[in-house]
Amino acid sequence: MSDDQITVTIDGTEVQVPEGTLVIRAAERLGITIPRFCDHPLLEPVAACRQCIVEIEGMRKPMTSCSTKATDGMVVKTHLTSDMAAVAQRGQLEFLLINHPLDCPQCDKGGECPLQDQALAHGPPDSRFIDQKRRYEKPIPISPQILLDRERCVLCARCTRFSQEISGDPFIELFERGALEQVAVYEDEPYHSYFSGNVIQICPVGALTSTSYRFKSRPFDLRSTGGVCNQCSAGCNLRVDTRRGGIERQLAADNMAVNEMWNCDKGRFGFPWVSHPERLQQPQARGSLLALEPVSWHGALTTAAEGLQAALDAGGGDAVGVLTGGRLTDEDAYAVSRFARDAVGTDNVDFRLWPRTDDEREVLAAVAGAPGPTYEDVEHADVVVVAGLDPEEEVPILHLRLRKAWRKHGQRIVVVGPTLGTMSEIAWRWVRTDAGDEGRVLTALATGATTGELQDEVAAALGGDGEGAATSVVVLAGERLSRSPGALPSAAMLAQRRDAAFAWVPRRNGARGALDAGLLPGLLPGGRPQSQAGPVADAWDHVPTAPGRDARGILEAAAAGEIKALYLVGVDPVRDFEDPRLARAALEAADTVIVQDLMRTETTAYADVLLPAAAPQERVGSFTTWEGRRQPFPQALPPQRLQQQDWDITRQLARALGADLGWETASDVRAEAAPLMDRRASVAERLAALESEPLPLATAPVPPLEEGELEAVVADLLLAERSTLLAGADDLLATARTPSAVMAPADAERAGVGHGDTVEVRGPGGAVTLPLAVRPHVVEGSVVLPGNALEAPVGTLADPDDPTGRLRVTVAAAPADELEESA
Amino acid sequence: MSEPISVLTQRYDVPDAHTLAGYERTGGYQSLATAFDQAPTDLVSQVKDAGLRGRGGAGFPTGVKWGFTPRGTGKPTYLVINADEGEPGTFKDRELMERDPHQLLEGIIVSCYALESERAFLYLRGEYLWPGVRLEHAIAEAYEAGYLGKDIKGSGVNVDVTLHYAAGAYICGEETALLDSLEGRRGQPRLRPPFPAQAGVYGMPTQVNNVETIANVPHIVQHGVDWYRSMGTEKSPGPKLFCVSGEVNRPGNYEWPMGATAREIVEVSCQGMLDGRELRFWTPGGSSTPLLTGAHADTPMDFEAIMEAGSLLGTAAMQMFSDRTSVVEAARNWTKFYEHESCGKCTPCREGTFWLSQIYDRLLEGRGRSEDLDLLDEICDNIFGRSFCALGDGAVSPIKSSLALFRDEYEHLIAHGRLPDGIEAHTDAVDRNSGHGRPEQLVGA
């Protein structure tokens, strides 16, 4: 579409639209809705349903407005002014209805069905069809969470086009021909897609329905509230539909700047945990028998405050550690951040429980609070460098944007790292590195000190005056990059040298907000160093002067008895921390463990006080996307029982400690937090400012592997059975990819194992057994492990005393007894 | 008065014309040298000046269409020969390929040269096994003798031919569905624009031409525009193959100049209608062209005159029916065909043919209602011009025209529950034709 404006006349009214606009879109600008079924604004036109027929002056035949581009001076008459169009449209509706079962009274779509609505508005009042309708078995499952009723299908090909064009999972197709044409899936290949729920939403009839919502409700009995997905940092806008205090379903809400009109299945179907029996329903504290017992909020907060006070009395602020995960809202993150510094007086705070080297701080500081590249910047970039990130598994909607850019304008996507992940379809070049060696390669790309043809080619594409050099580049650095020494700084430097936009793309929805809120030692909100507290110093009573301990430091100090009280907000160190043994030791050793969370977890067993928190859908708040975009959301339903919002619990805990943080509502928190969490300087400016104290780039090569050893690359899967936030979402989990170890063919051959074998992956600290996938998209010398989907936390494989954070494993056929067990 | 001619069929009676030796001996491959001496664009002009019109059904001027092919794009250009020949009543391409396959290959080579294309795909109807055998043999011989492949006979011209057996669906003869099918997908028509000339096979510039169209090309090149225009009419020049079938004494393919009349062709070439039968209705160009009656027998068979008479020349497949045959049954037979062959992509054709077919079943089972005739007519109107491709338009041709021309037979059927006296019922034959009856899902419980 170009910027040139043209003028068309529709039903007598002139409208100006950009050249290339479809007639149906031009009509929408005038508020004229031409009936349609196959048309969808984000899918290529097929003009199959023939519902949108209009009359165009000078054209011999009736035209489909969804496939006809408006031209300058075109005169269009829709059904509103053309009898021909009105008659044609009525005729198509009559056709669509002859084979339609008209079982609206038992159809989930009834009440929000485009076929129903348009039949009412434009259709004939009666059917002239007295013959036999087509019959099919109804419904048939096409995946564990989608049912297909072929009788209701109008064969608009929206679902199949979505799968081909948008998600790129062409496992759902039209088969057969004539009146027997039907949507179907392949016998030997299931409909596997992380985005399958979208086809339910865009199906213009009740042909595709969701197993979990089937027969649950009528749309007019639902209460719909906007929402923001709490499953990953993509920040998809949602519509949360509730009824009688429970969530019935979640849909993607339109936001063209973020998720366009899509979301992923995890966000759509992953809500049953909200009403799961494992939810923490009321405050608990250890009673006289040392078991957790229900107590009042007042009792729980008092006990918690006493525990904190005892620690403070014993060792001051240094004797308290505060950990959060990556799941809190921005308001909560800020509240906890200030609580730690002001009410407790400690800088022992951290939200990063993932394994990491210590060199990420400057980069995170530069990112914090600054507007980064947006989805649109990513879409329009010529070249995107992806490192330490597998968007489809970690931030699915970002994957859809990249795929769109690849499809629409051939975006060159460069993957740097030991694995290509799920990017094989859209990646332009894969710059292979050994696991842990990403930093050196990124540095080489930045400085031009590349080796080999591929690296040279990529370096040339990244900038300069050479042929094919990009004019806009975005560097996307994932959480995983923090594991490799110097890698995150190198990625940032690459962006800076190549004039590229830089984004740090964490996986969890609350990670960016936590960073912006300063939930890590040594940093204040907005990425301010302690020495430049600026407005934070005015807002807070107490600004720490020296960096506190990070997550590992806090747990080590707790295990050693130096930290006596732990305040854990929305975090499960036993499951999430790289070294679960250390986590357990810390929890056992600490005098007071205050756990504030949504669900029962492995950590809650160690709690002295349990403070139940409200789910995002049960409260107001905001989440910050990986772009740095804050998106507020309203409350969709009341808390299940006695849960409260995290910031509010934290506020009351401060009160119980004798500190008044001064807020009474979430708006108060936001009003205070917003100016502190946001900073005007862009990431690029702040990275440039770092030139004076150069980033700690990677220089040392990875130490060589021993014979038979492989470097483990830990990459999380989108859908893992043990995720707290997937509890109860059984249909969704049934579509999860099989967690497997993935290694290169040559390594598999050397290890004497093959694709599909069950293997034992053994590290210095332990072993896990899982199926093996042999794929060429992993470099030799590395094995990819599904971190969040292993039976034991991946950290149990590591040597607890190895400070490098490196995990080296061997892979061998599983011993026979384990094979039996797994069979 | 026209006379039968022998241009495309000139070797039909030469027993070894299908071999390279037989073909060369009878003057074959002589247009190549003439063609290669000229600039490709000059050949396009010649074809344009000759007034050659597509023989695949639509009658679009071939030279004009060739002119749409972009040149110098840096992309390969492809020529696709449409040999799917699916239109009911049509069997002209089959005989052309069986009896004189080299004539087609010569046409392909010259056309490729004109289009600056180095590869032609021959999309051959899957059931055409015998033509396939002949073509495979001819292609092999042509390669062997250097008429195909690189540097044809030292001219520097390269042409490769790929023979592709088609998927067995009528819709795959529609040029864009053909392209999808050729690329290995389900054959369903593509949205236009882009037109194949811009983006056809694998998105490359592509010309799709009928077998008979291409077979004309070497003759134009070799004998010139004036000679070509000496046959046929001003706007529809050249020789034409007429496939005559039905209740005539000698059905078959007959070559006449454009503009010969049905009466001439049937009387002279077919030795008239079967004994004691009178021409009642007929298709001038296959079942997708509206029916004409005995009164139209003297209409010249060229694109303009037939159109003026209310029909289309189509593929020039003349299916001749007598006063003993029911037009309602014939329409039912064709409707079953279209119902079966509708690709399913668009609503009107998919649902409309399904509905029409059931109404015809009812009519012929004696369960017709008086409102059914208007209903048939209106369903047709809702299909015609509103469908995605021309299959839908074609499907309603026999219905609309038979309703207009023979409404009395329909009315008799509805009033009496049986066909008029003197008309023989062929119910079983029609059922057999539509295969093994309607699939279970379509019958209802």
Ligand SMILES: Cc1cc2nc3c(=O)[nH]c(=O)nc-3n(C[C@H](O)[C@H](O)[C@H](O)COP(=O)(O)O)c2cc1C
């Ligand atoms: C349903 C349908 C079936 C067709 N089948 C054939 C066919 O079998 N052979 C053919 O040459 N053209 C067929 N056509 C016409 C082609 O679309 C196209 O117009 C033709 O191949 C162009 O060649 P021409 O210009 O040489 O006639 C068919 C068209 C339709 C709509």
Ligand code: SF4
């Ligand atoms: S299942 Fe729904 S979306 Fe898919 S073709 Fe049928 S009506 Fe369209």
Ligand code: SF4
């Ligand atoms: S992509 Fe992320 S934000 Fe969007 S629906 Fe999925 S989990 Fe939620």
Ligand code: SF4
């Ligand atoms: S008219 Fe429609 S359904 Fe019929 S063959 Fe063409 S595209 Fe397919």
Ligand code: FES
């Ligand atoms: S909406 Fe235009 S044809 Fe379906």
